[in-house]
Amino acid sequence: MSNAALIAATLIAIDWGTTNRRGYLLGKGGEILDRREDDLGIAAAGAAGFGATFGTFTAPWREAADIALPVLMSGMIGSRQGWVEAPYALCPARAEDIAAQIMPLPGIDSTWIVPGICLNGDRRDVMRGEEVQIFGALDLASLTSATLCLPGTHSKWARVEDGRLVDFATAMTGEVYQVMRTHSILGALMEGNAGHESDAFRRGLDAAAAAGGLLHHLFSVRADGLFGVTRADEQASYLSGLLIGHELRDLGGTFRATDEPVLLVGAAGLTRIYEEALDHLALPFRTIEGHAATVRGLFAVWAANPLARLAG
Amino acid sequence: MSNAALIAATLIAIDWGTTNRRGYLLGKGGEILDRREDDLGIAAAGAAGFGATFGTFTAPWREAADIALPVLMSGMIGSRQGWVEAPYALCPARAEDIAAQIMPLPGIDSTWIVPGICLNGDRRDVMRGEEVQIFGALDLASLTSATLCLPGTHSKWARVEDGRLVDFATAMTGEVYQVMRTHSILGALMEGNAGHESDAFRRGLDAAAAAGGLLHHLFSVRADGLFGVTRADEQASYLSGLLIGHELRDLGGTFRATDEPVLLVGAAGLTRIYEEALDHLALPFRTIEGHAATVRGLFAVWAANPLARLAG
Numbered sequence: 286m287s288n289a290a291l292i293a294a295t296l297i298a299i300d301w302g303t304t305n306r307r308g309y310l311l312g313k314g315g316e317i318l319d320r321r322e323d324d325l326g327i328a329a330a331g332a333a334g335f336g337a338t339f340g341t342f343t344a345p346w347r348e349a350a351d352i353a354l355p356v357l358m359s360g361m362i363g364s365r366q367g368w369v370e371a372p373y374a375l376c377p378a379r380a381e382d383i384a385a386q387i388m389p390l391p392g393i394d395s396t397w398i399v400p401g402i403c404l405n406g407d408r409r410d411v412m413r414g415e416e417v418q419i420f421g422a423l424d425l426a427s428l429t430s431a432t433l434c435l436p437g438t439h440s441k442w443a444r445v446e447d448g449r450l451v452d453f454a455t456a457m458t459g460e461v462y463q464v465m466r467t468h469s470i471l472g473a474l475m476e477g478n479a480g481h482e483s484d485a486f487r488r489g490l491d492a493a494a495a496a497g498g499l500l501h502h503l504f505s506v507r508a509d510g511l512f513g514v515t516r517a518d519e520q521a522s523y524l525s526g527l528l529i530g531h532e533l534r535d536l537g538g539t540f541r542a543t544d545e546p547v548l549l550v551g552a553a554g555l556t557r558i559y560e561e562a563l564d565h566l567a568l569p570f571r572t573i574e575g576h577a578a579t580v581r582g583l584f585a586v587w588a589a590n591p592l593a594r595l596a597g
Numbered sequence: 598m599s600n601a602a603l604i605a606a607t608l609i610a611i612d613w614g615t616t617n618r619r620g621y622l623l624g625k626g627g628e629i630l631d632r633r634e635d636d637l638g639i640a641a642a643g644a645a646g647f648g649a650t651f652g653t654f655t656a657p658w659r660e661a662a663d664i665a666l667p668v669l670m671s672g673m674i675g676s677r678q679g680w681v682e683a684p685y686a687l688c689p690a691r692a693e694d695i696a697a698q699i700m701p702l703p704g705i706d707s708t709w710i711v712p713g714i715c716l717n718g719d720r721r722d723v724m725r726g727e728e729v730q731i732f733g734a735l736d737l738a739s740l741t742s743a744t745l746c747l748p749g750t751h752s753k754w755a756r757v758e759d760g761r762l763v764d765f766a767t768a769m770t771g772e773v774y775q776v777m778r779t780h781s782i783l784g785a786l787m788e789g790n791a792g793h794e795s796d797a798f799r800r801g802l803d804a805a806a807a808a809g810g811l812l813h814h815l816f817s818v819r820a821d822g823l824f825g826v827t828r829a830d831e832q833a834s835y836l837s838g839l840l841i842g843h844e845l846r847d848l849g850g851t852f853r854a855t856d857e858p859v860l861l862v863g864a865a866g867l868t869r870i871y872e873e874a875l876d877h878l879a880l881p882f883r884t885i886e887g888h889a890a891t892v893r894g895l896f897a898v899w900a901a902n903p904l905a906r907l908a909g
Contacts, residue, residue, distance in 0.1 A: 408817070409820040411823060455813060456809075456810070456812035457815045461777075465773075469772055497766055500768035501766050501767060501848060503769045503773070504751065505720070511715075511721070512717055514721060528812065531810055532810070532813075535813060
């Protein structure tokens with residue numbers, strides 16, 4: 286990191302999740318000047334003391350800079366299990382609405398946490414961290430309206446209209462895969478883990494379209510295994526395809542109003558699986574790398590906040 | 598047990614499951630003359646030795662009888678993990694078809710295992726033990742055509758036309774409840790277990806009808822909990838209602854061709870939950886006690902077998 290980088294620096298953006306944290310030193314245009322990453326997610330950091338680990342993580346940037354560099358954080362750090370709980374902003378919401386509700390960290394200079402977003406109407410839902418990715422991904426894609434899919438343990442689908450997040454929904458796809466793989470009778474007969482470049486994965490995607498519902502389709506993992514239609518080493522892939530197929534049909538169907546491509550946002554390992562699935566279902570998509578979306582989103586939220594203008 | 602009972606006895610029927618076994622001494626009309634039950638299901642009996650525990654279980658009846666009383670067994674005893682694997686009979690099947698395929702136990706006098714039934718066409722599925730309950734329940738209900746629901750860890754739905762089992766499907770309702778309750782993030786926030794006489798159970802049943810699919814609905818357990826809509830001590834009931842609601846809508850819809858009542862077959866503790874659910878969804882039903890259906894079914898299969906005529 287050069288002195289020039291520190292002079293150009295305008296924000297420290299931190300994506301602080303459950304199992305690790307990623308920090309970025311950002312310039313006036315949101316460009317990444319420096320970065321650091323470790324495995325002190327909220328679980329490990331909580332044990333070590335949030336304040337102390339935060340100090341160590343940001344010190345190289347904050348102590349070297351001439352100005353009191355502001356820090357903006359998103360993710361599980363703002364959850365009940367995190368450092369300080371940042372209340373949810375209400376959906377519908379723009380980046381500006383979130384920006385206006387960033388929460389200062391008591392006792393820590395110029396440091397804020399981005400609130401999550403909640404739905405609390407006929408239907409209730411929550412996200413924390415994905416809101417930043419959503420606005421960042423739109424920015425990177427130069428879009429103001431889109432349907433977004435953020436795959437994961439708890440996948441998120443979201444609809445943004447004219448820069449306003451108007452609706453979203455969570456699907457427990459990744460977690461259901463994990464508990465069925467690890468703890469159900471289906472897992473007991475499986476060998477190995479899921480791969481998405483396989484016939485079994487695609488057969489799972491197709492099976493999701495049949496009658497009978499997911500609770501019935503799950504049993505086909507076992508029944509097809511008994512009859513040798515799906516080998517033991519194919520069953521994890523089939524199960525993965527089945528669950529992703531259900532998610533895409535149920536939530537893709539609900540959230541895609543038009544034929545526009547789905548904005549797929551996530552880490553490459555995960556988006557590749559969903560790309561395969563979307564391709565197989567002939568759903569158009571465009572992929573935005575997840576970490577880039579987070580960085581861009583944190584910068585956008587910061588830029589939309591009046592404090593940024595004071596600081597800048 | 599009197600001498601008269603032994604003189605009237607015509608069959609020993611055994612329902613030998615995973616965790617326990619139930620034996621019945623049946624008379625010429627299928628009436629129960631005597632019964633015994635223990636917890637030597639196939640898991641425990643396998644360790645003790647099937648032959649020895651079978652001998653102990655049947656000796657009081659077989660040794661006291663004048664004739665070599667035949668024994669007919671159903672359930673997991675005929676599975677790969679059981680004593681001897683009894684191959685599946687192919688669906689569609691009548692009681693007579695199953696009767697013709699009962700499998701003699703090598704080395705054990707006059708003792709047979711009822712085969713399970715499989716579907717192996719466009720769709721594959723299996724049952725083992727439920728086939729006997731299905732034919733028994735129809736007999737007890739004096740019906741030759743019906744849609745049946747046998748709730749459980751792996752619920753079965755079946756369609757019988759003119760005495761012929763023509764189609765069936767398994768839903769992993771009970772097992773998905775169990776793994777989500779025990780191993781998912783949903784379970785971590787729950788207190789207590791499911792009760793069906795509650796608003797939360799009925800709200801779960803209703804939630805199953807919404808858009809978004811089961812993977813999304815599962816997350817509502819958590820989101821509704823966060824907003825206090827479902828208390829921690831109500832969440833297990835809500836989850837139970839949600840899963841049963843999906844099963845009833847998805848498979849009830851597929852299997853009920855007419856407005857005739859669903860024949861609900863199972864142990865009282867389980868059928869009461871499904872009765873509540875069917876009532877709430879305004880689906881007509883009629884309940885047949887599961888053990889009675891098994892006994893009746895084993896007798897019916899025996900009576901339909903040519904060996905019964907030789908023995909009788």
